[in-house]
Amino acid sequence: MNAIIITAAGGPDVLQIQSRPDPSIGEYQVLIQVKAAGINRPDVLQRKGYYPAPPGAPADIPGLEVSGVIVALGSAVKRWEIGDEVCALVPGGGYAELVAADADVCLPIPTGLSFAEAAALPETIYTVYDNVFRRGGLKQGEHLLVHGGSGGIGSTAIQLAKASGAVVSTTAGSADKCAYCKRLGADIVIDYKKDDFVAVLKDQKVNVILDSIGGDYFEKNIDILAPDGRLVYINAVQGKQVAVDLMRVMQKRIVITGSTLRARDVTFKAQLTREIGAFVWPLIGDLFKPQVYKEFELADAAKAHACMEDGNFFGKLVLTI
Ligand SMILES: NC(=O)c1ccc[n+]([C@@H]2O[C@H](COP(=O)([O-])OP(=O)(O)OC[C@H]3O[C@@H](n4cnc5c(N)ncnc54)[C@H](OP(=O)(O)O)[C@@H]3O)[C@@H](O)[C@H]2O)c1
Structure with missing residues (x-):
């Protein structure tokens, strides 16, 4: 062959x-x-x-x-x-x-x-299903933030979360990519090259975050997660070593998890x-x-x-x- x-x-x-x-x-x-x-x-x-x-x-x-x-x-x-x-x-x-x-x-x-x-x-559906719904436990009416909404994982997560009755926010790196995420059904779309997603989402109650970015997104994710929020990692392209303020994790009762398929x-x-x-x-x-x-x-x-x-x-x- x-x-x-x-x-x-x-x-x-x-x-x-x-x-x-x-x-x-x-x-x-x-x-x-x-x-x-x-x-x-x-x-x-x-x-x-x-x-x-x-x-x-x-x-x-x-x-x-x-x-x-x-x-x-x-x-x-x-x-x-x-x-x-x-x-x-x-x-x-x-x-x-x-x-x-x-x-x-x-x-x-x-x-x-x-x-x-x-x-x-298969690859993106299995990854999103396992990490957003099984590990992250996203429920109807809850709020998912997925970073990188215009890619394979992101476009899958937006659609599956909307189909399950969740509110969806996402980050993307251009006006065209943001428009694409909107067309897929995302409720809030943030051009991360222009706007800080923490500032945009500070009044939202974000329950689950699917992150493949890592690095300084870690602390920002902790900032915007609601109490009992779930932070799910599937990669860490901007850095896998992060400092954790364990007191904030305890105070918000945040679950930090992740997996590789x-x-x-x-x-x-x-x-x-x-x-x-x-x-x-x-x-x-x-x-x-x-x-x-x-x-x-x-x-x-x-x-x-x-x-x-x-x-x-x-x-x-x-x-x-
Ligand atoms: N753990 C697992 O089992 C598993 C399985 C599959 C994939 N993954 C990981 O999941 C990630 C996505 O995979 P994929 O196949 O969907 O790749 P992809 O199609 O290339 O999508 C990656 C997305 O990330 C965005 N991005 C890059 N830097 C960003 C930032 N700082 N903030 C927000 N968005 C950013 C990119 O678009 P912009 O132009 O908008 O930046 C792009 O839309 C990869 O890191 C991959 O390794 C993990």
Whole structure:
């Protein structure tokens, strides 16, 4: 098969298309002929050498989510048949013509969606569902602040939180990105390059914050969280070492938590898959629309990564085969 290989740690040009042996599958896995693969910021971090693949995942083929057609079944797989069209969360190897996926971590392609749209779903939906709703416990009528609302995670969090009846605030880095977040349904949008989100939100009762920024956002997040607020980390691009005023955490009874999805085991991902199939899949179409900004050919993965690093996009970038 053809696959995109990270030939060395570095810039987008280290991504090169090469021929590789077809993946083998375990008894609880399926082999997917990939039609599209979503691109995520963690792929960029992996390419740069900061986010190695977990044990068992292809070490040098990026790609955390795919859509496609099942072409082979492990001996214990009962749920799927050859020819089924699915999307899947994979621990790596998605930028390829074929990928092995755990059968219990696949979902049917929602009615009416293209392969490209379906490939844009798993990584951000699993991450947002787990961190905003399970860890963060966001409830109907509560207020979510998500930083970086115009990206893949942000556009997913805005839509899922609105669909669940929450109030949503978000930060974004330009007038165009702010307008995009408004179109997705965000109630309050803050251009963080012009305005301080603490000043804008000081009179709001923010219950949950989804943060991938870290650094000096930590203290600001503590400032605006309401009593019993939940602060959930999924990255810390501006700094992972922060000073904590424990008295303020106690006084507000704030819960600080976070997680990384990729390294979690199959049992956990299968449980998330069941919950997402039950609670999120029915929203897709009306209340949740996949946000594919641009499609690239597999061989153009380097261009897709350069586009992500330029930052001039909304929602998701996708490779198609
Ligand atoms: N823990 C996990 O399991 C997990 C899983 C998936 C992703 N992640 C992390 O989640 C983050 C988002 O991933 P993604 O795939 O959605 O990436 P993405 O599409 O590139 O989105 C990142 C967003 O952050 C915004 N941003 C950057 N600096 C900001 C700042 N100082 N304040 C507010 N917004 C800022 C960017 O837009 P602007 O132009 O507006 O700045 C962009 O919209 C990444 O850090 C990724 O590593 C974690």
